[in-house]
Amino acid sequence: MQIHITPKFSNETVYFPYLPLNQPARIQHVLERSKFEYSLTKSVKVGAGYAGYKYGENQWQNRPMATSTISTRVGAFEFWLQKVPGGTQAQIRYALVHFSR
Secondary structure (H helix, E strand, O other): OEEOOOEEEEEEEEEEEEEEOOOOOOOOEEEEEEEEEEEEEOOEEEEEEEEEEEEOOOOOOEEEEEEEEEEEOOOEEEEEEEEEEEEEEEEEHHHHHOOOO
């Protein structure tokens, strides 16, 4: 789900459950990301967010993150800095977006 709160401020949330299909399976909840972003320019955004995971009866595991996105003609490059148990991790994500008119 993407919501544009103002022309420069937006939220993107991606959640999905894994539903058990047989007895040994366990339900899982995955909040892949929920982030708020602010557009500094037409091609640069900065933001902060949260990701989380819950498997069966285990405790909810969550990770806050900071993001920066640079959009180019060949796609969007998103950089994450995320707190994880025992330290921090960096991720680079690439999204190919094509708009046709």
